[in-house]
Amino acid sequence: MPACPGPATVVFEPTLTEYDFGPSHPMSPIRVDLTMRLARELGVLEQIRTVPAPMADDDLIATVHEPAMVEAVMRAGKDPGGFVPSHGLGSDDNPVFHDMHRAASHVVGATAEAFRQVWSGESLHSANITGGLHHAMPDRASGFCIYNDIAIGIRWLLANGATKVAYVDVDVHHGDGVEAAFADDSRVMTISLHETGRFLFPGTGFPEDTGVAGTSVNVALPIGTTDSGWLRAYSGVVPPLVHAFAPDVLVTQHGCDSHALDPLAHLSLSVDGQRASYSALHVLAHEVCDGRWVATGGGGYELVQVVPRAWTHLLAIVAGAPIDPAAEVPAEWRELAQLRTGEVPPLHMTDGRHPAHDPWDDERPGDRVDEAVVRTRQAVFPFHGLDA
Secondary structure, three states: OOOOOOOEEEEOOHHHHHOOOOOOOOOOOHHHHHHHHHHHHOOHHHOOEEEOOOOOOHHHHOOOOOHHHHHHHHHHHHOHHHOOOEOOEOOOOOOOOOOHHHHHHHHHHHHHHHHHHHHHOOOOEEEEOOOOOOOOEOOEOEOOEOOOHHHHHHHHHHHOOOOOEEEEEOOOOOOHHHHHHHOOOOOEEEEEEEEOOOOOOOOOOOOOOOOHHHOEEEEEEOOOOEHHHHHHHHHHHHHHHHHHHOOOEEEEEOOOOOEOOOOOOOOEEOHHHHHHHHHHHHHHHHHHHOOOEEEEOOOOOOOOOOHHHHHHHHHHHHOOOOOOOOOEOOHHHHHHHHHHHOOOOOOEOOOOOOOOOOOOOOOOOOOHHHHHHHHHHHHHHHHHOOOO
16 A cells, blocks of 8 residues: 555544434444444544534535525425425435435535545545435435535536546446536546446446546446456556546545445445455555545445445545454444444454455456456547557
8 A cells, every 4th residue: 555645534523424314214324323433443533633524505515406406405304294205305215304404415515525625735535434425416316315425526626726537436336426417527537336237226327328538437347246356347447547537636435335245236245345445546546646535435235244344444544554354343342333233243354355356458258247347448448548
């Protein structure tokens, strides 16, 4: 891992867990609370400065979202019981709750602060694990996402002098909202590595969806993709494109629902493979944009076995102090997690995997992951002067 000459921050306040769709919803805020507690007990928060999360104002949100949509969120939050479903709100995926505009604005404010930290030079790396709400569209909520904090942050970067921004999304679901926000803007390259939309929400993100000048990049992975296949796909697409694009800042979304235990999807990564992806993106930030790196959370619905360990590894890598995968999960945290969820927590920070992979050199005939990679390379590499 490269040395980190600059400081790192995590933007967090306990009140960010008020983004809460209710006790039966898959996206429980307990995943955030357990992550921060685990990071604290493992000493990660001693290696990274915690900064408060401001509240985003309506003008900032309006840089991406339409006024009618914001007004609907406000109405829903004032009277959840009387709200008539509209703008994607009031569905099973996006139920309304009291003060939801405030809760969603707080998540946006936290992500915007991470962007500000990095662009101002106060931090070299900055993270907001409560962010990463990549499905939200200008006119509607979608896929558990009310406001698209990432698109808002990138738009802020462009308004404040950034000339090019690269966005890499490793969530198991296609990062459709961020892609849609910038599909016609050649200053932003969006790259999404996800389970194929043939079988999974939102049903989009195919290699042929290239945006303007090949700046929308989609790797649609087959069901069952494991650590080695995922990392090989990453090596065959992400580094060459991001190097060619030469962004000012790298922005990454770290949904950990690609894990084999996630209940909502069908890839088969381990925590060890996810940790390897975080390390690879950290290295990439140093290679292409002098380390300027904004990292967010995202999806992830195995609340005890996966999310806290994955995102604690992410925070440790952002801090420049990675955790030994063999480290034991603290007993006090395990007791708390079991008390609060009824699940038996993991004993170690590893799944016992060693995610080696063959770096990309050429297609292996008959390999479904390689076939997906080739489709992506053929669709977008020529736009950037690269051999497919």
